[in-house]
Amino acid sequence: MAKVLMKGNEAIGAAAIQAGCKYFFGYPITPQNELPEYMSKELPKNDGVFVQAESEVAAINMVYGAAGCGVRVMTSSSSPGIALKQEGITYIAGAELPCVIVNIVRGGPGLGGIQPAQSDYFQSTRGGGNGDYKLLVLAPANLQEMVDMVQEAFDMADYYRNPVMVVGDGMIGQMMEPIEFRTPVKRELPSKEGWATTGTKGNRKPHIINSLFLDPQGLEDHNIRLQKKYKTMKENEARYEAYNMENAEIVLAAYGTTSRICKNAIDKLKEEGINIGLIRPQTLWPFPEKAFQEIPETVKAALTVEMSEGQMIDDVRLALNGKIPTEFYGRSGGMIPTPDAIIDKIKEMLGGLK
């Protein structure tokens, strides 16, 4: 299929429709508005339904309902809107329903701003909602990867009966890049017949979608079962890209847009004869711990670069477990790090190492 030039937010919509998403419930917020706009235009043409809900809370509960019926459903928002959805997200996780949630992250806290940020790392990976639940969190760094991931997200959600979150900063939502639609690697997906509320037709007992367990032992058993599922996800789904790791003196850790700026800095430093590596998590949860545990002996320090005041650095530190010193460089509020600023920070670190 020939490449087309698409804007990130539109491409997410197109990928979702390709993946068989028929239902979208959302509420506008910059910088992700092109996505609901695209879905409002395209879903009706594809036998789907688009509803602009009265609020984010309403939208996520519509997702809860649709997911309970076993259909492919998606919602999207940006940071403060995702904050509003947290109650619904933990209910969906608790009730073990598949759905895809897209967060096109903007600066925070609070209403923040409308420029790109990565300050929802904790919100995505620690759960903004209550209870011991986990989302699969995918973090694309370019539009091709994003359309691939969005398509796969629907399969992952169905496979694990778990919400999948796709996190892109505002830049990923707004930028344009050539993309092509490919078929994701096939997974054997379980049937939804045993639980989806599709109507009894008088032939079976009703299926009940629920996250309320009043019996403490029942709830603990439920939690133990969920944890087992999360363990499988951890074993099977952690993904990362390693870049220029051979003979690297410092390893950078960055995801999404920031990883592209880091690569630019790495390439520039390489011309000066300085070898810097990059580990780019493609999944934020599960975090690719193994990548950090297997860094080459040449690496003397790590530098986490984020468009935040420092969130993913916690996971980098946990993964490295004190093996090497770990520093941080970040910009926030919608400011984007420049390759030169990263280079300066690296050189400052190298000065200290020698």
Place this chain on the structure above:
Amino acid sequence: MLNDKRIRIIVGHYGSGKTEFAVNYAMKLIEQESNVALADLDVVNVYFRSREKAKMMTEKGIKVISSAIGHDANLDLPAISAGIFAPLQDETCQTILDVGGDATGARVLAQFKQIINFMGYDMFLVVNANREETQTKEGVLRHIEEIERQTGFKITGLINNTHLLRETTLEEVLKGQALVKSVSDETNIPIKYISAIEKVAQTIPSDVDGEIMPIKMYMREEWM
């Protein structure tokens, strides 16, 4: 370029490359004219607007007009500076209006209808044949119709800006040229420019319709 009307309105499907074209056009025009203004009338997008390059353009002597509360106001509000009237009225000012995407974005022009009609204008439609909605003649014609209906102005020139960013090849540009030519044949709107990144622009045969305009990717950061 100097044969174009004093007021040039740049419109097109969003993502067609209007802003990159408008900024490149302004940067080239200021090499030949001393009084050049670029008005960023984009009220649809919040990222990648020409006002982001205000500093670069101002340093070259281009007057940049955008929001009433400054180029850096990151507001998703349709606030346009009244300062836009100055270049529209100033008969010595070469004026470029960079308009937001689709007919929705072009609606903003309606409020300047009287003065623009009085002064005379060119309205250029930027076409990228690799954009979803403008891959066919019918798609482009639909955009022309919608933008003309929404603004009340007529499109006076077509711009073939078919590209895949840094992956652009001559074949892509020529594919777009065939599309734009078919639209031109049907509507009698001339092809005014054929724009492409510099290395591709050099290879475009000189007998194609429209003036070849090499494009610098001002709006795209080096790491993108």
